[in-house]
Amino acid sequence: MASEADVLDAIRSIAQSELEVERPVQPGDDLLADLGLDSLGLTVLAVGLENRFRVKLSQEDAVGVRTVEDLAKLVVRRSGASA
Amino acid sequence: MNAPSRLVGSTQPPPRHASLLEALGRAAEHPSGLTFVDASEAEETLSWSEVLARARATAGALRRLGVFPGDRVAIVLPTAPDFMDAFFGALLAGAVPVPLYPPVRLGRLEEYHRATARMLQLSGAVLVLTDGLIGRLLGQAVAAARPRLGCHRVSKLREAGDVPHEASVAPDALAVVQFSSGSTVDPKPVALSHANVMAQVETIRALMPVREGVRPLGVSWLPLYHDMGLIGCLVSAVAYPGPLVLLRPEQFLARPALWLRALSRHRGTVSAAPNFAYALCVRRIRAEELEGVDLSSWALALNGAESISAEVARRFVERFGPYGFDARALVPAYGLAEASLAVTFAPSRATLRTLSIDAHALAAEGQVRPGERTLVSVGRPVPGAEVEIRGESGEVVPARTVGRIHVRGPSVMVGYLGQPEATRAVLVDGWLDTGDLGFVAEGELVVSGRAKDVIILRGANHxxxxxxxxxxxxxxxxxxxxxxxxxxxxxxxxxxxxxxxxxxxxxxxxxxxxxxxxxxxxxxxxxxxxxxxxxxxxxxxxxxxxxxxxxxxxxxxxxxxxxxxxxxxxxxxxxxxxxxxxxxxxxxx
CATH class of the missing domain: 3.30.300.30 (ANL, C-terminal domain)
Incomplete structure (x- = not known):
């Protein structure tokens, strides 16, 4: 099962190398307002996390996921459920 | 005085198949088929004969449920074997598939429900085909649109054990409905007949580059709810017939190298994408992802569905030339859902033909004068198509004068489904007003802007x-x-x-x-x-x-x-x- 720190690292790495986010990514960052992720950015991030942690994210997951931390917690929950 | 802006393609090759059903029947005799690539590059293959057998089973179930010839069947599925069962199953039931976009991960559900409900209503879909995962998300849209026969998992239908079925259809019957843009505001269901679609794929076939002893092999990550992926790739592969390797759009976006690696692994010869995809490859693919990649088999890299940047094309060639990519493979094209897909193709060239024009003179007076803005020529009409540039009062304007691009040909849509007024506004005497602006220079079409209020971002219309x-x-x-x-x-x-x-x-x-x-x-x-x-x-x-x-x-x-x-x-x-x-x-x- 993935730890929240693992997922945060992965989010940082995807943000930097794939999404060209230049600012340092903090857990409290809002995915839209702070990181400025558009639908392409969200897809790249979600699919990147799915592929790394072997989880499935869907559109309904958007409910209640606003920040980097929310997303990391979601991935941890999913990876626990599938393990 | 300049010659009038009228371009005529070569003679349309006679369609070899009267309908998509007939084409699928013939493809089933061919040893090739579809290959689905996943995120870890594992592959699953379905031969055309398997595609046909599965579709017949699905068609049997659709008939039992009460789907009649001509009924619309909405499909909300990712690029997977399920999509093929739904698409070809609906066709074999004599129905008209309407592919709609599946939900985006982490996207806004509310907007998705509204847009999907709207498209279900406009298409008059009697039934929705989906899978378990997406089905859970479609509840609201289905409840709002209330398709007569509800929402079903295609895998359950296929496995239900119904008597396989295969309808026969007339060439002028509707084959498919595709939406030209997918939002809640005024989406237009483009209705295409079997004759439209068969003419289009025959045209594409005529334009495929021929290399001695090499069979065309397509590779595509394009969404199947969009003309370029559905007609240009999937239906073309059926009609050809030949092998097609499919990746999921979201997997391409997450890791663009998957596209080029699949082309290399399968010795792909044909693959199309919008401009942004070529830019994405240059920006995001790392050298280590390209180890051993050889793109020399790629003979036709079509670039269409949005404005083409000569600079992006140049960078793509520069970056992937060392991996065997041939600059002459990069071919700009112009088309739109209302014309089934392609209207013009540029000839194969070592560098794209560009024009440097004065953007102000163009915007203010509609005149083409030398300047700083670079536009890419999209070539000549495809076989069977005619293009005219018309002015304000409908007259054909001289060359190098901007006007509205009009198209005529066998692939031009029947109309917008159930919207006679909207149809009359764009389709007169067989001529389609594309709503795009352009001009003719040196015998080729250059698209310079848009008269209709549409914004095209990453190949998608908004x-x-x-x-x-x-x-x-x-x-x-x-x-x-x-x-x-x-x-x-x-x-x-x-x-x-x-x-x-x-x-x-x-x-x-x-x-x-x-x-x-x-x-x-x-x-x-x-x-x-x-x-x-x-x-x-x-x-x-x-x-x-x-x-x-x-x-x-x-x-x-x-x-x-x-x-x-x-x-x-x-x-x-x-x-x-x-x-x-x-x-x-x-x-x-």
Whole structure:
């Protein structure tokens, strides 16, 4: 099962190398307002996390996921459920 | 005097199949088929004969459920064998498949429900085919649209043990309905007959490059709810027939190298994508992902569905030339859903043919003069197609004069399904008004802009209202006084979204930022520029309707100025702050 720190690292790495986010990514960052992720950015991030942690994210997951931390917690929950 | 702007393609090759069903029947005798590639590059293959057998089983179940010939069947599925069962199953039941886009991960559900419900209603779908995962998300859309026969998992239907079925259809029967844009605002269901689609794929076949002893092999990550993926790749492979390797669009976006690696692994010869995909490859693929990759088999790399940047093409060739990519493979094309797909193809060339024109003269007078803006020629009409450039009163204009691009040919749609008025507005005597602007130069078509209010971002069409409505209720925005426009700034890789917004009294200082976040939240699109304007600045018709194209023209030519009578000292501060925000956003697009 993935730890929240693992997922945060992965989010940082995807943000930097794939999404060209230049600012340092903090857990409290809002995915839209702070990181400025558009639908392409969200897809790249979600699919990147799915592929790394072997989880499935869907559109309904958007409910209640606003920040980097929310997303990391979601991935941890999913990876626990599938393990 | 210049020659009139009329271009005629070579003779249309006679279609070899009267319908898609007949084409699938013939393909089943061919040893090739479909290969599905997943994120870890594991593959699953379905031969055409398996595709046919599975589709027959699905068609049997659809018939039992009460699907009749001519009924529309909506399909909401990812690129997977399930999609094939649904698409070809619906066709074999004599029905008309309507592929719709599946939900985006982490996207906004509310907007998705509304858009999907709207498209279900407009297409008159009697039934929705999906899978377990997506099915859970479709409840609201299905409840709102209430298709007569409900929503079903295609795998259950296929495995239900019904007597396999295969209808026969007339060539002029509807084959497929595709949406030209997928939002809640005014989506248009484009109705194509079997004859339309078969003519289009025959045309594409005639344009395939022939290399001695090499069989065409297609590779595609394009969405199957879009003309280029559905007709250009899937239906073309059926009709050819030949092998097609499919990747999921979202997997390509997450890791663009998967596309080029699949081309290399399978010795792919044909693959198409919009301009942004070529840019994405240059930007995001790392050298270590390309180890052992050989792109020398890629003979036709079509570039279409959005404006083409010569600079992106040049960088792609420079970057992937060392991996065997042949610059002559890169072929610009122009088309639209209403013409089934392709209207023109450029000839194969070592470098793209470009024209450097004066953007101001073009925008202000519709005249083509030498200047700084680079446009790419999209070539000549495909076999069977004719193109005319027409002026304001419908006359064919001389070469090098901008007008509306009109198209005629066997692939032009039957019409917008159930919308006779909208059909009459664009289709007269077999000629389709594309709503795009362009001109003819040296015997080839150059697309220079758009007369219709459509914004094309990353190959997807958006209507401006989608963005304008997102601003409703935002403090500081004058109600109903904002326009959304698409434009290509100098040096940009493609079209971007610009918002011109009139202010109401006492706007918040960070209004431009708030507008950006609101639009991003509601639409998933990040505006490139937000311009805040004094009230009354946007041009309107005499009846008070906003004139978007005129606003864009004035903005581009620097003549978008407020009426003299407006004097709001209080606004000055906000304007300065928003100008700062704008400058910041442009540095960090």
């Amino acid at each position: 209507v401006p209202q989608e963005f304008e409505e997102a601003l409703e209720g935002l403090e500081g925005v004058r109600t109903g006084c904002a326009v959304a426009l698409g434009t290509i700034p100098q040096g940009a890789e493609g079209e971007v979204l610009v918002l011109l917004v009139e202010l109401s009294p006492d706007p918040p200082a960070d209004l431009a930022d708030r507008i950006r976040t609101r639009v991003l939240e509601r639409t998933g699109i990040r505006p490139h520029s937000v311009e805040l304007l004094l009230p009354g600045t946007l041009p309107r018709t005499s009846s008070g309707k906003l004139r978007r194209r005129e606003a864009l023209r004035r903005w581009q030519t620097g003549t978008l100025t407020p009426p003299r009578k407006v004097r709001w000292l209080g606004l000055a501060g906000a304007m300065v702050k928003s100008a700062v925000a704008l400058a910041r956003a442009e540095r960090d697009p």
